[in-house]
Amino acid sequence: MWLRLAIFSLLIFPGTAFSQVVISEIMYDLEGSDTDREWMEVFNESSSSVDLSGWRFFEGTSNHKLTLKQGGATLESGEYAVIVDDDVTFLIDWPNYSGALFDSSFSLSNTGETLILRDSELSDIDSVTYSSEWGGKGDGNSLTRDDGGNFSGALPTPGSGDLNSEEGSSEESSESSSSGAISATTPLFTPEIFAYAGEDRTVTVGADTKFEGQSIGLEGEPMTNARYLWNFGDGSIREGENVLHNFKYPGDYVVVLNVSSGQYSASDKIVVSALPAQLKVARGEDGSVILGNREDREIDLSWWYIKSGDKTFQLPEMTYILGSSEIRFSSSVTELSEIAELSLLYPNGSIALLESENEPQNQVPQQVVTEVVPKKRAEIPVIVPDIERVSEAEIKGEEQVAAPIAARESDDFYKWILALFGLIGLGVGAGLYIQKEGKDEFTIID
Structure with a gap:
């Protein structure tokens, strides 16, 4: 957390770092794609040779290793070396480069960041906090350092430049003295203040999060009379060195801290990811309170409350729950009711x-099963019995369901048979009657 503050102090007091090798050129935003094409140049301004074996290049949050790919690891006085993101791609862009070449792995910010050159013991040798406002923003130029320590946009010249080593400076100084010329010393850094808003973080939607600002004054001391103004990126603004804020909706927010004192001002920004918390609250068999985290990320529960009935228990600051885990609070600690419903x-x-x-x-989701009834002939309606009224004998098979239909068909058939026999019987009876009446009226003569 204090790393960037330490960097601020180094920037204000450059004499505290032994600047024998300096960052001399930065190619951070090329025309077109930046992938594998970014590079940084260093220069040995001392009067003796310097071995870069085991040195590191700090960028972002990592100390990047330097792997020699071309030339020698030892820089003679007045010599340059180039540190690249990818040596193959660099040599495609710059096929005529023949100097010392170190391969590393980094991604330079297109808006600006702090770069630090460290020796094999991780001591800071030189550092630069550049800004895209200085130049070189996608226009084909790089940021080039002059003898006064100032950077500006210029055509890139990896492995060469106009910087002077101590040996060359001594010769020029001697010539100037003999001629009676008076040279003015250009300060390496313009006095300024620095703001620090903390590190990028992930917070919980709806939960108050504490934001702590810090600042460094002109002489490297913590400022006590500065004004701190926070912009949380969601339309909310707070004033104060330390403030609480909660984000109402999920999202990635750019939080900006502006620090001002008199004519001086500085700003710093961080990215805050607000995510909804997937928690649970339950009561153990022994009356304890169980809080569970259903997510994989760690959640900060500082100052949250557990309530039961009319009593509440506040979780102390720096209470965390790991991802996919539970924490338990004894009833002797919370002193909460063991009967009333819990709430978080x-x-x-x-x-x-x-x-x-x-x-x-x-929980296993219950599967809804829909019974499919085979389609019958269109002229015969399908009868589906009420499930709640079906007896055990009626649900043994389709025969029981179709029995009433078969019975109805059988009844219709028998009705037609009875009607036919009835007609035949009537015909036979009528014939016998007529035959009998005919015998009484007529006499048959042989």
Whole structure:
């Protein structure tokens, strides 16, 4: 956390670092794609040779190793070396380069950042905090250092330049003295203040998060009379060195801290990712309170509340719950009611979760089964019995379901047979009657 503050002090007091090798040129934003094409040049301004074996290039949050790919690791006085992101791509862009070449792995910011050159013991040798406002922003130029230590945009010249070593400076100084010329010393750094907003972080939606600002004055001392103004990127602004803020919605927010004192001002920005918390709150069999984290990330529960009935217990600052884990609080610590429903509250007192809202763990979704009934002939309606009224005998097979239909068909058939026999019987009876009446009226004569 104090790394950037230490860098600020080095920038203000450059004499505290032994600057025998300096960062002389920075190619951070090339025309077109930057991938594998970024590089940085260093220069040996001392009067003796310097071995760069084991040195590191600090950028972002890492000390990048330097691997020699071309030339020698020892820089003679007045010599240059180039540190590249990819040696093959660099030599394609610069096929005529023949000097010392070190391969590394980095990605330079297109807006500006701090670069540090460190020796094999990780002592800071030189550092530069550049800005895209200095030049070289995608226009084909690089940032080039002059003898006064100032950077400006100019055509890139990897492995060469106009810088002077101590040996050359001594000769020029001697010539100037003999001629009676008076030379003015150009200060290496312009006095300025620095702001520090902390590191990029992940916070929980709806939960108060503490933001702590820091600043360094003109003489490298912590400032006590500065004004701190925070812009949280969600439309909210807070004033104060240390403030609390909660994000209402998920998202990635750019938080900017501006520090001002008199005519001086400085700013710093960080990225804050606000994510919803997937928590649970439950009560153990022994009356303890269990908080569970259903996510893989660690969650800061500083100043959250656990409530049961009319009693509350506030979690102390720096209370964390690891990803996919649980923490338990004894009833002797919380002194909460073991009967009333539990609730988890944000630091501002609003409800985050109720015990009754916990989703059951390892719940297997119930599968809904829909019974498909085979389609019958269109003229015969399908009868589906009420499931609640079906007896055990009726659900043994399709025969029981189709029995009423078969019975109805059988009844219709028998009705037609009975009607036919009835007609035949009537015909036979009518014939016998007519035959009998005919015998009484007529006499048959032989």
